[in-house]
Amino acid sequence: MSHHQSTATRHVFDNGLTLLIQENHFNQTVAISGRLKAGSMYDRQGFYGLSDVVANMLTRGTEKRTWEEIAEATESVGANISVAGNTETVSIEGRLLSKDFDRVLDVLNDILRAPNFPQEEIEKHRHQVYSWLKAWEDETDDVADRLLREAVYPDGHPYHWRVQGTEESIKRVQRDALVDFHACYYRPDSLILAIVGDVETQVLIEKIDAAMGDWTVNGEKPPFIIPPVEYGEKQIVVKSMMDKSQANIELGHKGIARTNPDFYTINLMNAVLGGSAGIARLFGRVRDVQGLAYSVWSSFNPSIGEGLFHASAGVNPTNVDQAINSILHEIELMKSDGIMAEELSDAQNLIVGNFALALETNRGLAAMLLTAELYGLGFDYLERHESIYRSITRAQVNAAAQKYLHPELCSIAVAGPYRGA
Amino acid sequence: MTKQVENRSEIIEHQLANGLKVLTKEVHAAPVASSYIWYKVGSRNERPGLTGVSHWVEHMLFKGTPKFSKEALGRFIEGNGGRWNAFTSNDYTAYYETLPADKIAVALALESDRMQNSVFDPEEVEAERTVILSEREGYENTPQFVLREEVQATAYKAHPYQWGIIGWPSDLKTMTRDDLYNYYRQRYVPNNATLVLVGAFDTADLMKQVETHFGPLTSGESITGPSTIEPEQRGERRVTVRKEGALAYVAIVYHIPAAGHPDFYPLEVIGTVLSVGKTSRFYRALVDKQLATSAYFYPDFSKDAGLAWIFAEAQVNVDPTTLETALLAQIDRIQNDTLTAAELEKAINQTEAHFIYSLDSVSNQAAQIGYYETIYDYKYLDTYLDNIRSVTREQIREAAQKYLIEDNCTVGYFQPISPGQGGASGEYAAPALHHTRQPTFFQT
Numbered sequence: 001m002s003h004h005q006s007t008a009t010r011h012v013f014d015n016g017l018t019l020l021i022q023e024n025h026f027n028q029t030v031a032i033s034g035r036l037k038a039g040s041m042y043d044r045q046g047f048y049g050l051s052d053v054v055a056n057m058l059t060r061g062t063e064k065r066t067w068e069e070i071a072e073a074t075e076s077v078g079a080n081i082s083v084a085g086n087t088e089t090v091s092i093e094g095r096l097l098s099k100d101f102d103r104v105l106d107v108l109n110d111i112l113r114a115p116n117f118p119q120e121e122i123e124k125h126r127h128q129v130y131s132w133l134k135a136w137e138d139e140t141d142d143v144a145d146r147l148l149r150e151a152v153y154p155d156g157h158p159y160h161w162r163v164q165g166t167e168e169s170i171k172r173v174q175r176d177a178l179v180d181f182h183a184c185y186y187r188p189d190s191l192i193l194a195i196v197g198d199v200e201t202q203v204l205i206e207k208i209d210a211a212m213g214d215w216t217v218n219g220e221k222p223p224f225i226i227p228p229v230e231y232g233e234k235q236i237v238v239k240s241m242m243d244k245s246q247a248n249i250e251l252g253h254k255g256i257a258r259t260n261p262d263f264y265t266i267n268l269m270n271a272v273l274g275g276s277a278g279i280a281r282l283f284g285r286v287r288d289v290q291g292l293a294y295s296v297w298s299s300f301n302p303s304i305g306e307g308l309f310h311a312s313a314g315v316n317p318t319n320v321d322q323a324i325n326s327i328l329h330e331i332e333l334m335k336s337d338g339i340m341a342e343e344l345s346d347a348q349n350l351i352v353g354n355f356a357l358a359l360e361t362n363r364g365l366a367a368m369l370l371t372a373e374l375y376g377l378g379f380d381y382l383e384r385h386e387s388i389y390r391s392i393t394r395a396q397v398n399a400a401a402q403k404y405l406h407p408e409l410c411s412i413a414v415a416g417p418y419r420g421a
Numbered sequence: 422m423t424k425q426v427e428n429r430s431e432i433i434e435h436q437l438a439n440g441l442k443v444l445t446k447e448v449h450a451a452p453v454a455s456s457y458i459w460y461k462v463g464s465r466n467e468r469p470g471l472t473g474v475s476h477w478v479e480h481m482l483f484k485g486t487p488k489f490s491k492e493a494l495g496r497f498i499e500g501n502g503g504r505w506n507a508f509t510s511n512d513y514t515a516y517y518e519t520l521p522a523d524k525i526a527v528a529l530a531l532e533s534d535r536m537q538n539s540v541f542d543p544e545e546v547e548a549e550r551t552v553i554l555s556e557r558e559g560y561e562n563t564p565q566f567v568l569r570e571e572v573q574a575t576a577y578k579a580h581p582y583q584w585g586i587i588g589w590p591s592d593l594k595t596m597t598r599d600d601l602y603n604y605y606r607q608r609y610v611p612n613n614a615t616l617v618l619v620g621a622f623d624t625a626d627l628m629k630q631v632e633t634h635f636g637p638l639t640s641g642e643s644i645t646g647p648s649t650i651e652p653e654q655r656g657e658r659r660v661t662v663r664k665e666g667a668l669a670y671v672a673i674v675y676h677i678p679a680a681g682h683p684d685f686y687p688l689e690v691i692g693t694v695l696s697v698g699k700t701s702r703f704y705r706a707l708v709d710k711q712l713a714t715s716a717y718f719y720p721d722f723s724k725d726a727g728l729a730w731i732f733a734e735a736q737v738n739v740d741p742t743t744l745e746t747a748l749l750a751q752i753d754r755i756q757n758d759t760l761t762a763a764e765l766e767k768a769i770n771q772t773e774a775h776f777i778y779s780l781d782s783v784s785n786q787a788a789q790i791g792y793y794e795t796i797y798d799y800k801y802l803d804t805y806l807d808n809i810r811s812v813t814r815e816q817i818r819e820a821a822q823k824y825l826i827e828d829n830c831t832v833g834y835f836q837p838i839s840p841g842q843g844g845a846s847g848e849y850a851a852p853a854l855h856h857t858r859q860p861t862f863f864q865t
Contacts (some may be wrong), residue, residue, distance in 0.1 A: 026450040030776060042507070059699075071699035076767045076772025080698070099776055124711060130670060131714045131736040138667035241840065243665035266560035278495030278505070288491065291548035294556035314559045316551070334822075348499040349440050353521055355504010360451040361781045 002099050008369060009201050015215055016189025018209055020369040022196040024362055030101060031362035032081075032108070034092035038185035039222050040165075041088055041158040041304075049165020050173050052085035053125060054181050058111040059083055066112060067121060075109050075280035080168055081108060085163050088226070089374070095363070098198035102207070109211045112186060117178045133162075137313045138250040140415040141314065143239050147413035148250040148310060153237040155367040156225055159305060185222060188215045192373050194366040226305025229254050233411050237417040247317045247416025249324060251411045252310030258302040258375045263386050265400040266300055271347040272339045272397075273330065274298030274311055280348045281334070282311065286326045292319050292334050296327070304375075309404070317417045324412060330409040338398030352386045431791060432799060439640040440612025443631055444799060446619045446788055448783050449834050454620025455519040455783040456528035456572050458536075459791040460701060462551070464511045464586045465646055467726060471600055473588015476509040477553055478605045480515065483507070484545045487539035487807055491545075494531065501527050504784075507584055512724045513795040519784045522621040532616070533634035536609050546598040554594070557587045562656040564666050564835045572672045573831035575660045576728060578652040587717040615794050617788040651676065651726060651821030658831040666837030668714070669735040671744045675829050676726040677720055680797040686808050687820035688720040690728055694817075695769040698765070702751050703733075711748050712739050729824060755821040759814045772809050 008022040040051045041117075059081070060067045074080055079096035081104065092112075096104045136142040146162065153160040164170070195204060256266060274282035274297045282307055286296045293313040301307030309329070314324045339347075358364040359382070372381035414420075435443040455626045465477050485491040498505040502522035504635035505528075516535075518528035560566040562640060586595075616635065618627060654676055696703045696717035705712035713733045721727030731752075735744050780786055793801045 024450075027777065027780065028783065068700065068705075075698040075700045076763075076770060078771040097777065124470075124709065127711050127736060128708075128714055131734075134737050135714070138665075230798055241665070243840070245561035246555065276499055278497075278499035283490070283494070284492065287552060289548065289553035292555070293554050294559055308644060313561075314555065316555055316558060332710040347497055349502045351497045353524075356451075356502065356521055357453055357504060357519055360453050360783070363781070 008379070008382075011205050013188065013209060013213060015213065015217055016187075016193045017208070017212055017215070017220075018372060018373060019200050019203055020194040021199065022194075022365055022369065023199060023201060024196060024365070025198050028098045028194065028198045029362060030090070030094075030096050030098050030199055031366045032094035032096070032104070032193065032195050033366035034191060034193045035089040035374055036092065036112070036186065036233050036241070037088070037190040037210065037222070038088050038158070038181075039088040040161070040163045040225060042181070042185055042222065043158075043161075043165070045156060046169060047172055047177065048053050048161045048169040049129070049163070050133065050181060051090070051162050051185075052165065053122070053129075053170070053173050054115075054178050055083050055085035055090040056125050056261075057117050057121065060125065061108045061116050061118045062114040063116050064114070065107075066410055069106060071109060074104060077103065081111070083111070087158055087163055088224070093363075095379055096413060101199065102208045103212055105207060112191070113215055117175050117182075117243075119175055120174075122128060122175060126170055126173070130167055133164060133167055133196055135324055140241060140244055141312070142413035143241070144248040144312075145412045147237045147239060147415065148252060148411060149308060152232055152252065152254055152308060153165055153229060153412060154232070156270040157229060159308065183218070186218050187190035187211055187221070188212060188219055189221055192370055194369040194373075196362040196366040197371070209289045220394070224304065226257075226303070227326065228306060231406060232407055232411070235411040237411070237413045238418060240419050241415060242416070242417045244416050246314050247318060247320050247414055247418045249327070249411045249412070249414050250310055250311045250316065250326065251324065251412040253406055253411065254306045255300040255306065255309035256302050256404060257306050260302065261385065262400050265392050265396050266302075266345045266404055267351060268333065268344065268389065268392055269339065269401050270298060270300055272343045272351055273334050276350060276400060279343065279350060281311045281330050282327065285330065286313065286323065290322075290326060292323045292326065296323070320414055320416075320418050328407050328410065331405055333408070334401050335405045335407065337402055339394060340392055344392075345396050346390070348389050352389055355385055424641050429539070433624060435543055435631075437611065437636055439636070439638055441609070441635050441638070442615045442794075442809055443628070444615060444617045444794060445624050446628065446786065446790070447622065447624055448619055448786065449621045451685060451783075452522045452621050453783055453786040454521060454522040454525040454618065455517065456525060456532065457514050457517045457617045457787040457791045458532045460609060460616045460632055460796040461613050461795055463513050464584060464588075465581045465587075466608070466644070467581055467584070469479065470592060471596060472584045472592045473605070474592075474596060474601060474604050475585070476586050476588065477549065477593070478601055479509045479514050479516075480549050480553065481541050481546065481601060481605070482535050482539050483855060484542065484549070484782070485540055486534050487533050487540065488538065495534075497527060497531055501667055501766065503527070511582055511586060513792075515788075515791060515795075517784065517787070524554050525620065525622060525627070529630055529634040533638060536611070536614070537638060538607065541598055541602040541605065542620065543598045545809060550593065550638065552586070554590065557590065557593065560587060562661075564664065564668070564670050564837070567662055567664060568670050568833050568835040569732075570674050571662050572831055573728075575658050576654075576674050576676070576831040577651055579649050580725060581647050581649070581666050581724070582651075582727065584726065591667060601856040610644075611635060611638045612640040617787045617791040617794070618723070630755075631738070637746045644684050646724060655827050657710045657827050659833070660831070661836055663833045663838055664811055665835045665840050666835065668737065669739065669741045669744065669837055671731075671733050671735070671741045671748065672833040672834035673731040673748060673832050674743065674833075675762065675824050675826070677727060677729045677824050678723045679724060679726050681801075684820050685720060685722070686812050686822070688824070689772075689817040690765070690768050690809065690812050690817055691720045691821060692717070694760060694764055695751060697768075702754070703748075706751055707733065707744070707747055710747070711736050711743055716748065722796060725794055741836060745832060745834075750824050752821065756818060756825065762814075762819060765812075765814055765817075769810055773806055776806060793861065
């Protein structure tokens with residue numbers, strides 16, 4: 001396996017904006033990926049969804065452009081910029097031909113710094129969110145996921161509520177609050193930009209400086225912390241949706257933060273438990289041997305805070321109880337017996353190999369650079385990746401399984417044509 | 422226009438004595454390579470009683486051969502750091518592996534073996550029956566699938582495109598192991614397949630390995646598609662699905678010619694003008710006007726005469742009739758008013774840019790080459806952008822007037838009914854419960 005040889009550049013401007021650059025001249029495209037620390041973790045109780053409205057409003061009008069002019073400026077040359085709110089950050093994704101870089105940068109700078117939140121556009125967006133929320137409540141996998149998050153994280157914790165809030169909380173969002181939120185959290189020292197593709201590093205630094213160098217910081221930088229949580233009591237929650245064909249199961253408990261030193265060990269353990277198709281036990285046993293489900297898998301969602309550990313399956317309603325038992329059984333087995341030597345090497349090869357595949361595209365490389373920066377993994381993370389995984393032993397994986405898997409504490413959520421056992 | 426577009430000509434065509442066509446393209450941007458093998462078999466080759474057989478066969482090719490057990494298969498690719506999967510459509514079934522470039526021969530060993538040696542163990546067939554039914558039930562949970570299946574079945578009365586790739590439930594419950602195995606043995610032959618290899622390899626070296634692995638396979642009888650031609654539609658058809666749900670959906674479909682017909686290009690430009698981006702006509706007229714959360718138009722690129730699809734999701738409290746009227750008003754505009762020159766130019770710019778973006782990974786390139794080759798001809802890609810660029814505003818109007826008309830259309834509504842009307846539903850804690858895309862979910 002070849003190590004990744006990074007030739008990336010990291011540049012921090014005087015105003016705190018962090019720029020990560022990797023040149024790739026293989027084709028004339030550029031990927032821009034950004035993370036701005038302005039996610040729903042900063043929403044106040046009762047106003048959940050506000051941060052997401054702000055993110056969505058960026059492309060709906062600025063002091064010098066209407067939403068149509070913003071869209072026209074990028075779409076007319078086949079470029080695009082999209083903005084999405086998440087729990088911790090707002091993500092910005094752009095794709096363009098390198099000849100259009102200046103044009104796209106001008107739009108990006110404008111929407112980040114000078115959105116003007118037109119009242120009419122707020123109302124249009126609000127209406128659309130009502131439709132999304134209603135549609136998600138009709139999707140069994142989405143409902144099961146929501147129920148599990150509500151069971152695992154206490155009310156008031158950022159992982160408890162939907163990034164988009166609820167119909168009631170969105171109804172309360174006023175224009176003034178959007179303006180205030182933007183003024184407080186949209187700041188250069190909260191922004192990481194990764195730009196990968198057909199660009200010249202020095203020229204790019206000068207261009208970003210010319211465009212964004214005068215963006216100033218007001219006040220103290222807000223803390224970027226998700227509070228830790230206790231393992232909660234086991235809960236079982238069902239939403240009966242009797243006109244559906246399939247029931248979705250979500251079960252799990254709190255997981256780990258990305259900065260937890262056991263992250264890599266847990267990632268290997270989960271690849272064996274349920275994080276893949278070819279080598280994972282959940283897929284091999286629950287789907288392939290028992291034929292219970294088309295999809296069954298598990299994941300940790302390590303993030304700034306202790307993200308959710310969960311296992312998921314979509315099954316026929318008559319198989320719900322059996323599937324839950326089978327999944328819990330696999331988690332128990334992992335905890336008690338650990339993994340085999342051959343499973344460890346397979347998981348190492350899988351993760352190391354897929355990392356190399358992910359770095360193939362500009363977008364994939366930008367995502368890795370952002371991850372390394374956001375979680376403080378060090379600028380040499382891409383080079384160290386393989387050796388980190390290769391040095392982990394079976395004993396370490398088995399110890400992590402005992403420490404971080406708690407089948408007896410798994411809450412269980414079911415949504416679908418099911419009324420409980 | 423760019424390096425990549427010129428790169429098209431770097432595809433090299435090879436033919437093995439047993440009829441296997443091999444298309445290779447060296448790309449040395451990253452140390453990875455991708456293998457896609459495409460079989461010219463899909464739901465269009467099925468008949469009533471065996472609907473869904475092509476897709477089920479695809480699943481069975483993951484169950485092992487005498488040489489590689491199913492566990493070994495999984496370890497073979499993932500244990501070598503690769504990604505793999507397969508997908509089935511109405512016109513094709515494809516299997517892919519993307520690996521570190523020095524491991525690509527692993528894919529050749531695996532695919533050449535399972536082309537003819539998959540076991541179809543009866544117990545595995547039964548275990549997979551419930552998996553396939555579960556896959557179908559998952560789809561049935563979404564209004565989009567339910568409406569699409571209903572509209573397809575209404576728009577076609579004769580051609581096999583009338584049923585979905587997953588198949589009808591009764592066929593999935595009754596199909597036998599021998600039905601599956603015979604279907605497999607007849608159609609999985611080198612002369613019915615195209616192997617596409619893209620990545621950081623030396624072509625001459627790799628072709629020696631291709632010959633070693635695939636050369637010994639025996640060819641079979643040539644496979645023909647369905648002889649049935651869908652009769653001309655002479656009047657609008659309508660269908661409604663009523664089911665518990667949140668939002669209404671509208672689908673409007675029109676019969677259009679098979680891939681390769683010159684009218685496909687103007688129809689594709691219509692799709693871009695109507696539905697790509699926020700400046701598109703559907704976005705302005707439907708999403709921005711709070712009638713739809715999304716709406717799009719696209720023409721099928723298919724071996725036999727396919728459909729142009731309009732599909733829209735209503736915003737909350739918008740009924741399907743209102744949505745249909747607004748969608749059809751946009752079709753009227755395409756038929757009656759000429760596009761502005763700027764609109765056409767933007768559509769062409771968008772198509773060109775998206776074409777270039779689509780080449781960003783070896784996996785995407787191999788997928789694209791095989792897709793066009795299997796449905797029509799990979800050389801289609803050589804002239805594709807030129808053909809899009811030469812579309813005139815008059816051709817767009819003519820195509821709309823020829824195909825997007827009432828007599829040629831099927832309209833489908835998904836009409837949501839409130840939960841409770843279909844059975845008691847509700848959310849509750851369940852203390853009484855007793856107990857004792859498959860996507861990859863590991864982090865980087």
